Amino acid sequence: xxxxxxxxxxxxxxxxxxxxxxxxxxxxxxxxxxxxxxxxxxxxxxxxxxxxxxxxxxxxxxxxxxxxxxxxxxxxxxxxxxxxxxxxxxxxxxxxxxxxxxxxxxxxxxxxxxxxxxxxxxxxxxxxxxxxxxxxxxxxxxxxxxxxxxxxxxxxxxxxxxxxxxxxxxxxxxxxxxxxxxxxxxxxxxxxxxxxxxxxxxxxxxxxxxxxxxxxxxxxxxxxxxxxxxxxxxxxxxxxxxxxxxxxxxxxxxxxxxxxx
Amino acid sequence: xxxxxxxxxxxxxxxxxxxxxxxxxxxxxxxxxxxxxxxxxxxxxxxxxxxxxxxxxxxxxxxxxxxxxxxxxxxxxxxxxxxxxxxxxxxxxxxxxxxxxxxxxxxxxxxxxxxxxxxxxxxxxxxxxxxxxxxxxxxxxxxxxxxxxxxxxxxxxxxxxxxxxxxxxxxxxxxxxxxxxxxxxxxxxxxxxxxxxxxxxxxxxxxxxxxxxxxxxxxxxxxxxxxxxxxxxxxxxxxxxxxxxxxxxxxxxxxxxxxxxxxxxxxxxxxxxxxxxxxxxxxxxxxxxxxxxxxxxxxxxxxxxxxxxxxxxxxxxxxxxxxxxxxxxxxxxxxxxxxxxxxxxxxxxxxxxxxxxxxxxxxxxxxxxxxxxxxxxxxxxxx
Numbered sequence: 001x002x003x004x005x006x007x008x009x010x011x012x013x014x015x016x017x018x019x020x021x022x023x024x025x026x027x028x029x030x031x032x033x034x035x036x037x038x039x040x041x042x043x044x045x046x047x048x049x050x051x052x053x054x055x056x057x058x059x060x061x062x063x064x065x066x067x068x069x070x071x072x073x074x075x076x077x078x079x080x081x082x083x084x085x086x087x088x089x090x091x092x093x094x095x096x097x098x099x100x101x102x103x104x105x106x107x108x109x110x111x112x113x114x115x116x117x118x119x120x121x122x123x124x125x126x127x128x129x130x131x132x133x134x135x136x137x138x139x140x141x142x143x144x145x146x147x148x149x150x151x152x153x154x155x156x157x158x159x160x161x162x163x164x165x166x167x168x169x170x171x172x173x174x175x176x177x178x179x180x181x182x183x184x185x186x187x188x189x190x191x192x193x194x195x196x197x198x199x200x201x202x203x204x205x206x207x208x209x210x211x212x213x214x215x216x217x218x219x220x221x222x223x224x225x226x227x228x229x230x231x232x233x234x235x236x237x238x239x240x241x242x243x244x245x246x247x248x249x250x251x252x253x254x255x256x257x258x259x260x261x
Numbered sequence: 262x263x264x265x266x267x268x269x270x271x272x273x274x275x276x277x278x279x280x281x282x283x284x285x286x287x288x289x290x291x292x293x294x295x296x297x298x299x300x301x302x303x304x305x306x307x308x309x310x311x312x313x314x315x316x317x318x319x320x321x322x323x324x325x326x327x328x329x330x331x332x333x334x335x336x337x338x339x340x341x342x343x344x345x346x347x348x349x350x351x352x353x354x355x356x357x358x359x360x361x362x363x364x365x366x367x368x369x370x371x372x373x374x375x376x377x378x379x380x381x382x383x384x385x386x387x388x389x390x391x392x393x394x395x396x397x398x399x400x401x402x403x404x405x406x407x408x409x410x411x412x413x414x415x416x417x418x419x420x421x422x423x424x425x426x427x428x429x430x431x432x433x434x435x436x437x438x439x440x441x442x443x444x445x446x447x448x449x450x451x452x453x454x455x456x457x458x459x460x461x462x463x464x465x466x467x468x469x470x471x472x473x474x475x476x477x478x479x480x481x482x483x484x485x486x487x488x489x490x491x492x493x494x495x496x497x498x499x500x501x502x503x504x505x506x507x508x509x510x511x512x513x514x515x516x517x518x519x520x521x522x523x524x525x526x527x528x529x530x531x532x533x534x535x536x537x538x539x540x541x542x543x544x545x546x547x548x549x550x551x552x553x554x555x556x557x558x559x560x561x562x563x564x565x566x567x568x569x570x571x572x573x574x575x576x577x578x579x580x581x582x583x584x585x586x587x588x589x590x591x592x593x594x595x596x597x598x599x600x601x602x603x604x605x606x607x608x609x610x611x612x613x614x615x616x617x618x619x620x621x622x623x624x625x626x627x628x629x630x631x632x633x634x635x636x637x638x639x640x641x642x643x644x
Contacts (some may be wrong), residue, residue, distance in 0.1 A: 187280055190310035190323055193272050 001054040001152055004114045005078065006101055006132065007038035009062050010051035010122045018228045031046045034069045037117025040178050043185040045115050046077035048150065055079045057108055061089060061101055067201050075188035075196035082108065091218030094123070098131025099220065105136060106203050112152060114175040118143060126177070135173035141168050145181040146157045176217040262553055264560055268330075273314065273329045277336035278520075280305055289341035289375045292466035292611055299344050299466050306337075306348055307377020315352045315644070316359060320367050321375030327501060327566040331508035331559055336640070338512025339519070342616030343466030347380070350418035352466065353502045353624075354381025356502070357427045357443055357494050361486040370425050370445065380529050382423035384472050387497055391416075392629050394429075394495065395438050399474060399477050401430035406481050408444060410452070410474040420470035420622070421455040427498075428472065429491045441491030445483040454479030463615030465535035497643040499624060501566060503577035507559045508590035510581075510620035514552050517588075519615040521545070524610075526599075544598060548591045555584040560568075575637035582630035585620035592617040 009024070011030040019026050034042075045056045058073040060066045060101030061084040084104045092100060105114065114133070126142070133140035145165065146158040150154035156169045160179050188196070215222055238254075240247045266274065282303045306312060314329045316322025330352060337345035355374045358366060358381075373379040380385050390396035399412025408429055414420075426446045433440035446453055456471025486494055522545060525536040535541050559581040565573050592614040596603035603610045621627045 187275065187283060187305060187309050189275060189308060190273065190313070193276060194269075194324075196271075197268075 001048055001052040001111060001150075002111045003048060003054065003056045004105055004108060004111045004237040005038070005041050005045045005056060005058045005073065006114065006116045006129070007042065007060050007069055007073060008035045008117075008122075008128075009033070009059055009060060009119045010035045010120055018225070032068065034063060035117055035120045035122075037121070037178070037180065038228060039117070039140050039185040040180050040182050041117045041216055042073045042078060044147065044176075044178055045113075046186070046256075047183065048113070049077065052152065054112075057082060057111075057141045059084065059101065059104060059108070061085070061092070061097055061104075070201050071196040071199060072188070074199045075192035077174055078193035079193065080199040081199060082204055083201050084204045084209070086207075087206070088206045088213070088217050091221065092216065093221035093223045093225075094125050094127035095130055095222055096216050096220040097214045098128045099135055100209070100211060101128070102132045102135035103209050105132070107204065112172045113155070114138075114173070116175065116177045118177050118179050121246040129175060136175070139170045139172055139174040140176070141174065142177040144176045144178045147182075171193070243244060262556070264556070267558045269324055270328060270332060273324060274336060275330045276309055277311065277333040278339075280309060280311070281336045281340035285337060285340035285344050289344065289466070289612070290609065292341070293343060294465075296460075296465045298468050299347060302344050303347060303377050303380065308309065309327035311348065312351065312377040313375045315342035315355055316371050316375040320359075320371035321373075323375075326563075327504055328560065328563040329552070331504050331563045334505050334508040335512035335515065335559075338509045339516035341466060342509060342513045342613070343464040343619075345512060346418060346464050347422075349502075349505045350383070350506055351377075351381040351423070352355075353383045353498065354419065354423055354425060354427050356501050357383065357485055357498045358425075358445065360497055361443070361490070361494055365482070366445065366485070371380045374425060379421060379424040380419055381425045381427070382417055382419035382422060383427050383498065384417045384420070385429040386416050387413060388415055390440065392626055394492070395441075396610075397429060397431060397441065397630055399428070399430040400434075401432050401442060402433070403481065407478050408481060408484065410444070410446065410477040410479065412473075412474050413456075414472040415456070416459070416623075417472050418467055418469055418470055420468060420472050421448075421458065422468050426472065427494075428474075429495055429609065430474075432488045432491075436489060438488045438492050441495075443485040443491045443494040443520075444479060446474075446479055450477055450479060457614040463612070464619055465615075478573060500577050502572050503581040503624060504559055504563045504566065506620060507555070507562070507580040510584040510617065511552065511555050511559055513613055513617045513620070514548075514555065514584070514588040514591040517592040517610060517617075518545075518552060520546050520610055520613070521548070524599055539543075541598065544594055548594055551587045552591060555587040558583055575634050575639045578625070578630040578633040579638075581620075581624065582627045582634070585617070585627060588617040588620055589614075 009032045012033050049056055057080050058070055058078040059082045060069055067083055074081055089100055116129035130140050141157055141159055144157045145160040145162040149156040154171050158165050159168050218219040240250055310323045310331055313323035314325055314333055316325055334345055334349050358370055374381055377423050385394055386396050401408045401410050428444050428446050429441055431440050432442040452475050453474045456473055459469040525541055526534050528535045562576040562580040565576055574631050596610050596614050601609050
């Protein structure tokens, strides 16, 4: 089974620092890790490879230091790493990112499955996975918490909902985004780490990908981050007490007053 | 201090550290109480190639060196001395096969030990033969293509959980110390049973049992080296494994120091963190310096072994003796720094004291180690 895993390197802390001029992420000086949800994606891919054989290509779009994330994925069992990196891609929103990654995937050749983490811990949009599958015109199943059955032609998975889950069957190739309930990512082996150290990471730039310049980078991004701020916490509030029907009536009256004022 | 580790050594240390923090530390207290054998942790170690560190590559090992074994053992011990000793004792049971096994024996036993699929144990101690190992009474009688073993070993680490046991038994009582031989005995062999699991003061995650041999019949092919070489196998094995015990003690000391430093920075008395008081600071300085001195001895000895030095018995005795004495002192001082909280089982530090004590005792008591060192020095001066 040929599997592509898309990962993102993110800052370790959840305190994302934004450059006030360009409204993009300031990555320097902050420890970089693989986006936690992507670890589950890598692990699931390795488990499928252990079952079916085949190859795992791991792909990331990011600055040159994202090479480290690819090597970490290789140490867990991925076979090859691709770094999509070019000044032209900087400042991409989720639309431009998914377009660019889809463009890179088209260059990688045939695949049976693409696995992504549910969302990135720095952006939290959960849009890139679905965006990639849309650009590639393949089926997508998001929030996958279990692979029930898999063959090289189709897959049956459990998709997590807010209350409960659904069972979805999809033909392959398809794209899955996975949640952390799906598995427990392995610790790399020493042999894996040695392999990762000497692995050759292939760089994919705009020159190789030949993407539409209007759809990449800041200029290809329909959305822009205008401002990121921590909302001021609201303090105080009113505590209503008494019998539940009385509280309910009181609450409705308060809301009506608020709306009307 | 920068110990000038190679890239490979740093990789081993960092990976062992990761396993320690993610797999060992969260479960240390649980295994200390339940005394269950930590198979899941050993599996994580095996999957990460950690058991390969004491086995040559051609038999399934990887990056094998005494230094790497010490680095891994130290990191595991920082998180839990008990779980770490399950790993280190497997090394102890494997090293005799690595040093003295025939190609067939190595091919048969080492690959599974390298993956952590099977675990090893080394059995020499008996109720009447501890420091005086020559007093062993277990016998191995040759009968055709077999040896028949009879006797009792006790205080064997990994006893009962190890599939591959290296057992020292007397093949010829008349020859005294030259009359002992080493055998590989597999768990499940008829006539090979286990006694009760010991209820220990410390390293409670590890299993310590009696090995009982009642007309236990093993193939003659399971003899290691030659008849009569039992104590040579033992001494050479201990020379190689002592740095590992020293590393275990070192890790326990290091782990205790780290907990203590963290605590004294947070504990406020008299309006300040207690780390600002000179008395506390002096204790920390002494503890940290002693640990670095111990580390220097351990790493130097490991490097000597890896460089192929023929005789490391003095140095490995020094490393084991000093590191274990440091571990005992540092852990007791660390508990003192925790004050009343240190005495409570809710806090992790008392376990470090309990785990440290055994390192002064097993694999040759520190009194025996001093004897080894003194005799070596005297012999060297006589030249």
